[in-house]
Amino acid sequence: MPRFAAGVVRFQEEVYPEKQELFERLARGQSPEALFITCSDSRIETAMITQTDPGELFICRNAGNIVPPHTTSTGAMTASIEFAVAALRIPHVVVCGHTECGAMKGAMNPDGLAALPHVREWLGYAKAAVDITHELGADLDDDARMKMLLEQNVILQLQHLKTHPAVATALARGALRLHGWVYDIRTGGVDAWNEETGRFESVADRYAAEVAKHAAGSHGCAA
């Protein structure tokens, strides 16, 4: 039995019983807090990174955490974004890139993708980020340039998100907030885009006010 199939048996015998109430509640519907768009890379474990339970994140994954700009043609991302924002009315969208991203390495070196025509075409949606990185990062070393590309790609995909009518409408209503993150596989660090300062900051700093409010709220409950 492959490890992942054996894992299902262990889930059913050991994990499910502990959370049976949660799963039964979820069978009646979902109300996720965020649409979480990230790379397909196996090293990203969304529930672990965000410490969330089933039902809390509506997840879309693809090579390079890409959001194609809206067009009249339908794709998996278009339909999922529309459903998440217009039907489920999810209040947050996170685009989360990550270090050591094979897709972003490919985007930086498209000549190496001759045997992967679909990957090469898909990464065309990151071209503006690559161009910006070549423009602004010409003097940087390879690591710093790749970090810049990861960040620019997240910013670019946030811009693409805004072209989707469901997103644009929810933003206009003040009912949606967009977040751009980069996850560091080696250190567990997560940096978040701050549109006002034009910089990426640690999640702890970026959301300090909210985290403090949350902590104060739970103290209130305990007392």
Ligand SMILES: [Zn+2]
């Ligand atoms: Zn990746």
